[in-house]
Amino acid sequence: xxxxxxxxxxxxxxxxxAAYRDHAVLITGGLGFIGSNLARALVQAGxxxxxxxxxxxxxxxxxxxxxxxxxxVRINISxxxxxxSIEHLLRGQDVLFNLAGQTSHLDSMNDxxxxxxINATAQLSILEACRKVNPDIKVVFASTRQLYGKPDYLPxxxxxxxxxxxxxxxxxxxxxxYHMLYHQVxxxxxxxxxxxxxxxxxxxxxxxxxxxxxxxMRLLVEGKPIRVFGDGRQLRDFNYVDDCVAALLLAGCxxxxxxxxxxxxAPDVIALGDLATQLVATAGQGAVEYVSFPAxxxxxxxxxxxxxxxxxxxxxxxxxxxxxxxxxxxxxxxYREHHRHYWPAAT
Amino acid sequence: xxxxxxxxxxxxxxxxxAAYRDHAVLITGGLGFIGSNLARALVQAGxxxxxxxxxxxxxxxxxxxxxxxxxxVRINISxxxxxxSIEHLLRGQDVLFNLAGQTSHLDSMNDxxxxxxINATAQLSILEACRKVNPDIKVVFASTRQLYGKPDYLPxxxxxxxxxxxxxxxxxxxxxxYHMLYHQVxxxxxxxxxxxxxxxxxxxxxxxxxxxxxxxMRLLVEGKPIRVFGDGRQLRDFNYVDDCVAALLLAGCxxxxxxxxxxxxAPDVIALGDLATQLVATAGQGAVEYVSFPAxxxxxxxxxxxxxxxxxxxxxxxxxxxxxxxxxxxxxxxYREHHRHYWPAAT
Numbered sequence: 001x002x003x004x005x006x007x008x009x010x011x012x013x014x015x016x017x018a019a020y021r022d023h024a025v026l027i028t029g030g031l032g033f034i035g036s037n038l039a040r041a042l043v044q045a046g047x048x049x050x051x052x053x054x055x056x057x058x059x060x061x062x063x064x065x066x067x068x069x070x071x072x073v074r075i076n077i078s079x080x081x082x083x084x085s086i087e088h089l090l091r092g093q094d095v096l097f098n099l100a101g102q103t104s105h106l107d108s109m110n111d112x113x114x115x116x117x118i119n120a121t122a123q124l125s126i127l128e129a130c131r132k133v134n135p136d137i138k139v140v141f142a143s144t145r146q147l148y149g150k151p152d153y154l155p156x157x158x159x160x161x162x163x164x165x166x167x168x169x170x171x172x173x174x175x176x177x178y179h180m181l182y183h184q185v186x187x188x189x190x191x192x193x194x195x196x197x198x199x200x201x202x203x204x205x206x207x208x209x210x211x212x213x214x215x216x217m218r219l220l221v222e223g224k225p226i227r228v229f230g231d232g233r234q235l236r237d238f239n240y241v242d243d244c245v246a247a248l249l250l251a252g253c254x255x256x257x258x259x260x261x262x263x264x265x266a267p268d269v270i271a272l273g274d275l276a277t278q279l280v281a282t283a284g285q286g287a288v289e290y291v292s293f294p295a296x297x298x299x300x301x302x303x304x305x306x307x308x309x310x311x312x313x314x315x316x317x318x319x320x321x322x323x324x325x326x327x328x329x330x331x332x333x334x335y336r337e338h339h340r341h342y343w344p345a346a347t
Numbered sequence: 348x349x350x351x352x353x354x355x356x357x358x359x360x361x362x363x364x365a366a367y368r369d370h371a372v373l374i375t376g377g378l379g380f381i382g383s384n385l386a387r388a389l390v391q392a393g394x395x396x397x398x399x400x401x402x403x404x405x406x407x408x409x410x411x412x413x414x415x416x417x418x419x420v421r422i423n424i425s426x427x428x429x430x431x432s433i434e435h436l437l438r439g440q441d442v443l444f445n446l447a448g449q450t451s452h453l454d455s456m457n458d459x460x461x462x463x464x465i466n467a468t469a470q471l472s473i474l475e476a477c478r479k480v481n482p483d484i485k486v487v488f489a490s491t492r493q494l495y496g497k498p499d500y501l502p503x504x505x506x507x508x509x510x511x512x513x514x515x516x517x518x519x520x521x522x523x524x525y526h527m528l529y530h531q532v533x534x535x536x537x538x539x540x541x542x543x544x545x546x547x548x549x550x551x552x553x554x555x556x557x558x559x560x561x562x563x564m565r566l567l568v569e570g571k572p573i574r575v576f577g578d579g580r581q582l583r584d585f586n587y588v589d590d591c592v593a594a595l596l597l598a599g600c601x602x603x604x605x606x607x608x609x610x611x612x613a614p615d616v617i618a619l620g621d622l623a624t625q626l627v628a629t630a631g632q633g634a635v636e637y638v639s640f641p642a643x644x645x646x647x648x649x650x651x652x653x654x655x656x657x658x659x660x661x662x663x664x665x666x667x668x669x670x671x672x673x674x675x676x677x678x679x680x681x682y683r684e685h686h687r688h689y690w691p692a693a694t
Binding site for chain 1: 467471475506508511512513514517518521525646
């Protein structure tokens, strides 16, 4: 089955064929948003790809995300909290893209223990398993700008203090620290990318658990108004998923990345209200509604954020290539065509 | 039973009587080194003191530590990983001194999961319990200089980057972050003291799990040589336990501390080799042996460390009062008298 509305990932994989062809690659969270797009690029680069995903309904995994490549990858449904399955799957792998995580800030406050189990405890057991059964593996960890909390200055570089503003940020911080430590102490070839808002085909759109842009996309396609919290002047940066995948691929094949953390980011910083307006204009339908900040979200809001991505540009040669207008258009087109695979039809 | 060799804690408690008299105070890790000294001061200040301790043999709990006050405190043996006992014990308390922890850096590398369970997971459940059953409680968390890892500059202030050099440091970082977050989001009156090397009567001396000074003290009393790793030029700062207790008491009764982290520290910074020499001179027996760094310790060593404690001096009015020479003498006297309660007699 071909998924014609998917972005042309052929372009993406070309520069990485030499690095990944015939390499064994494991992706945790492989049926999720970023994992599935990464899997597609790796398949096209000639890698042997195994995807592990828990398919927990509240998270990002969706088998439709890999419908077009399902015969070219190995899919293993299990949970990163299950150390036995992960240890088995790690054997013989050349590269681990460690993307599985609980992403909802609000859920992390309501069920902090589950967030801890997935984002910290499971990460430690993955690294212990690497050390034990596959110490030569290359590991790329998907970290997050959430580690910084409310910025002291903008753009935020990697030297910015780490002061997470929610339970999710604290547990992701622990997860990232374990990765760095296992490089430092055991020589494991780990690195971490601190992702900012990533968007594109395959993201969770049924609700705001993965990104608020997800629920916005759904509301737009349904012709309903987008809700912006507060005055909509909070600044954010966005990466289209292909750019994020390129960063992962670059990190996964360069030794200079070992033991390093890198911000992602984008040159086109935008206020959330303006983004909403742009989305409505792109869609040619829908509307923007300003509502007051729900108390439980305001308590963990980080204000303005955008990142300085000069380190990854200088050290790994990455820079984002897809403009926001272009990326939003592709994403909207995708969900207009495939929405039935991402949320239930209205009854 | 009176424990005559104990330092005169009466001096300690006097300034805090107004703040703690008739107050209900819970101390996790209450049979441990710092917890038991704190308990003594609180009893003398007129507080109603409950001690909770797991008495796990590898940790710091020792019933002899509270032999002289055992009839004036409530002792509850349970583990902070048991959320039900902790939730029950938290009800009706005015202040929680949250000192329970796994302290061994080496053990945290060999059994990272257990360190995580105690230093991070249990902390989260303690805070959840506070929020649920006692949201007005004041909480003082015993954090650690280990959060900083290998210093970028000296003395290390609270703005220094957090880059823990072992699993223990990462999990303690998560534990501290949870405390700060629960203040930020839920208004819980939490603060954290980043302790440096603390020493004195009651510390674990059977091995180096709590502090290397512990095993040094034992070897001295046994008339055996002290082993210094490397060239002995690593700088460290030390707080005598009474000073540490004073800092805890000050933090526990001042609202200005809420949401704040504070370094402890001391003006008399010393190289470990010199400290060993001074100890041998104080004891009038023993010797110093220089041995090469064991690989597993070298991998997580942080080099020189000493802290800038001007924040707690300026905000809470704390400063250390016991000189190193004085504190070492008192500690040595204590273990000479009471060693049979801290390690098995030679056979």
